Amino acid sequence: MHILTCCSRLKRLSAALILPGIVLIASLPQLQAGDFLVESSRDLRMAKARVRAAQFLAKATFGPTEQSIESLATRINQIGLKRATSEWIDQQFAAAPSLHMQTAYDLMELDGNTPTKQGAGIHHYRYQVWSHIALTGEDQLRQRVAWALSQIFVIGDTGTGANNDDDRSIGNGERTIADWMGMSDYYDMLVTGIDGTYRETLEDVTYHPSMGVWLSSINNRKADIPNNRWPDENFAREIMQLFSVGLYELQQDGRLAVDENGDLIPTYDNEQIRQLARVFTGFMYQHNTSTSFYRGRNLGRPMEMDHRYHDNNYDYTDEANAPPQKVVFGTVLPPLPAILTNQACKDEVSAALDAIDAHDSVAPFICRLLIQRLVKSNPSRGYMRRVTRVWNDNGQGVRGDWQSVVKAILTDPELYRGQVVRRLRSPLRLQVRARGTEYSRLREPINRVCALIRAIRPSSNYPGGYMMFSNNIADDFGQMPFRSPSVFNYYLPDFQPPGELITYEPSRRNPYGALFAPEFQILTAVTVNKSLNEFRKYCNNRYVDTGGMRQGSCRISFDLEPEIQLARDINNMAEILTRFDLLLCSGTLSQETKASIIAAVEAETAGNDGRFVARVETALNAVVISPDCAIEQ
Incomplete structure (x- = not known):
């Protein structure tokens, strides 16, 4: 061929x-x-x-x-x-972001539709709005980077209920967004998150309910040893393998690190997965009045923490044999208080994300994926080294600053x-x-x-000048935003x-x-x-x-x-x-x-x-x- x-x-x-x-x-x-x-x-x-x-x-x-x-x-x-x-990059990032949810509301109003119209395939607006923004948006760079990030922090429309037309009450007269809009809200999170850092995006991704559904961290409960129940390990595994460090340690120029015997060095093992799985427990949907851990779905607001279901380091066979603290990449997380609070649980999640962000392999792993999506499939060692240097310090002591990293990628001579x-x-x-x-x-x-x-x-x-193609394009070209068949994206970086x-x-x-x-x-x-x-x-x-x-x-x-x-x-x-x-x-x-x-x-x-x-x-x-x-x- x-x-x-x-x-x-x-x-x-x-x-x-x-x-x-x-x-x-x-x-x-x-x-x-x-x-x-x-x-x-x-x-x-x-x-x-x-x-x-x-x-x-x-x-x-x-x-x-x-x-x-x-x-x-x-x-x-x-x-x-x-x-x-x-100069062009700076102007692009200064432009107002085109937001998918608002555009969907505008288009539905033009069409005389509502987000919860039943049986009309209303969720197709998700794809039509994406194509309209990609084709006409003035913030082209921001949208192109968001598209790249959506192929790193992957969710897909095969997730449970991702295409539902329903909304529901969350008390005090408020209602959720329609379930199908959760993925558009997630995408907007990536669009606006480009103004911040990788660490901030990692936290946004961790708490977004669409990711909670996609990788089953929503309603993930602490261990119940007598009933042989253990925390779900799905998100814990993928946040390491796909969202941060990959399978093997990397040098800053992209080369695989090896030990004294010349063997590859795994970034984590099963024990590390178990440790992180214990961290990502207690997540539930936001609700204004309900106290139930299994409250109704709400895909438009970040997940909340319920300390009753968060792993508190003590509810094991007996307190004497319980692991006193959790460890993430060699960092011992601060001990939890005896009287657990929701804030203490969130602080532990934050400390775990800090430990992930600090890992040396994050920069070369994520930078390589960004270069692949924006520029070329096989960046050189020099290209990787120059970009990871900016990732580790944008010149003002900030790590993982998205805009600085993107500028380093797009202004490098290798482009x-x-x-x-x-x-x-x-x-x-x-x-x-x-x-x-x-x-x-x-x-x-x-x-x-x-x-x-x-x-x-x-x-x-089309009225209003909307330019749209539908999700059916995936059948002909093998790809469409929001339609990734798995958390591994449409293709693997090492294919x-x-x-x-x-x-x-x-x-x-x-x-x-x-x-x-x-x-x-x-x-x-x-x-x-x-x-x-x-x-x-x-x-x-x-x-x-x-x-x-x-x-x-x-x-x-x-x-x-x-x-x-x-x-x-x-x-x-x-x-x-x-x-x-x-x-x-x-x-x-x-x-x-x-x-x-x-x-x-x-x-x-x-x-x-x-x-x-x-x-x-x-x-x-x-x-x-x-x-x-x-x-x-």
């Missing part, structure tokens, strides 16, 4: 461009390069700035637009690449090293060559869909496609001595076939259609009129491809691929009365499904 071999530096690669009625085989050399023809040195400088802007925005947003590329490129030429991107950009003469041009292998990654399916829509001047026929990468040897820059390609875990024969068909439909129709809306279907239309006018002259196809290349491939569309597409366009549209339109539709489809677009450099 070409998309797999595109990640390896083979001497020859074979790519299949699948177009309507055509299967065109293109032979791609080891060093693929594309040219941007210019007339002057000034134009060349601007072309380079546009390529860098597109490359940056492809990673920091849900897809660049013509306006965003031009604006950032102009600023790059004025003050330099790092200063311009740093751009997937491309070699050169100035060439005769004719004067900017040449962009993709380096591949350790510098690249397969784009996430949902990001490819969003990038296509955002790139082609979209407009919506490797089957088969060897012939002639490839990892460089010394690679901390693992191996390559990983997480997104390939959901790239199957089924998802490839379905996604190619969907992209073909989008491009040939020049819209994305979503049915089943209150106000009828939502049609997101593409404005390709400027390209259609250019396509009246077949000689302008190169200029059209240059536009699509910058928006969808960050400038990496090779000359070989361009030539193959132009040949396919000429063959496909020959004798077609609507050839001007067909030329553009076919070219757009070919670019979108090309390896140069699928593999992000």
Whole structure:
């Protein structure tokens, strides 16, 4: 499969461009390069700035637009690449956050619906609102980081009751949010939590009732030895394995630590899981009046603590044999008072979270996951070291400051090293060559869909200008927000496609001595076939259609009129491809691929009365499904 071999530096690669009625085989050399023809040195400088802007925005947003590329490129030429991107990052984080719950309320009001309308699939607003914000939100960076965090601190809509339309009384005349909105509230917690630190997010995640349901920490009770009952260990295990330190200790540059015998060092064992499980006991839903531990569900407020059910270190076989204190990563938690209070229990949870946050492996573990979701699958040792240094101290003594860490990730030189950009003469041009292998990654399916829509001047026929696609897109692309099949996300960070990468040897820059390609875990024969068909439909129709809306279907239309006018002259196809290349491939569309597409366009549209339109539709489809677009450099 070409998309797999595109990640390896083979001497020859074979790519299949699948177009309507055509299967065109293109032979791609080891060093693929594309040219941007210019007339002057000034134009060349601007072309380079546009390529860098597109490359940056492809990673920091849900897809660049013509306006965003031009604006950032102009600023790059004025003050330099790092200063311009740093300024852009600061402006993005200063923008008001787009909140999913409020947007859902606004859309439901427009549609004449209510959150608790029964039997109408009202929970689908969750997915529609996510796509609207991803496609139109001004706070693109915040939303892109929240999407990354949602794939680290994972919950999914297969959780018990996650799609219920019900709300309920919590006393004093108040009612809960509808159950289905709990996941949107959780996502908003991540959106706004970017203003704080990892430690604060870890606590927010621990107390959020949607996580309590997902990993069964809600109503988790202390041990009852005579009745052979023990605290649930689910959340205790996953907060270590997936949310903080991983399975094995790491060095700050991402390499696995080893002991004096050269063996890997586990970060925790079963005893540590049991210790933490005892900490995460006594959680219950918030309620204004009820004193029952098993009060009704409330997914809109943080869980509360009930000291009666929290492990107090004494309720075991007898007090003499009870463990006097709990230990987390070698830190002995403060003893609980003899007369237990809710606050004392929460203080113990806080002390346990402090101990987790202080572990040396947190920085490299979480930073690697963030880099994978934002930039590349295989960060180098140097990249990891530079980012973890900022994690450990943002310059003001703060650890795990999200915005500082994100800025370190997105302003690091390694973000751009997937491309070699050169100035060439005769004719004067900017040449962009993709380096591949350790510098690249397969784009996430949902990001490819969003990038296509955002790139082609979209407009919506839905009242209020809402742009939405439904959760059904998961059936075609294998991915959709809120639909993770398990706490392990859509794919594992260490996933490797089957088969060897012939002639490839990892460089010394690679901390693992191996390559990983997480997104390939959901790239199957089924998802490839379905996604190619969907992209073909989008491009040939020049819209994305979503049915089943209150106000009828939502049609997101593409404005390709400027390209259609250019396509009246077949000689302008190169200029059209240059536009699509910058928006969808960050400038990496090779000359070989361009030539193959132009040949396919000429063959496909020959004798077609609507050839001007067909030329553009076919070219757009070919670019979108090309390896140069699928593999992000």
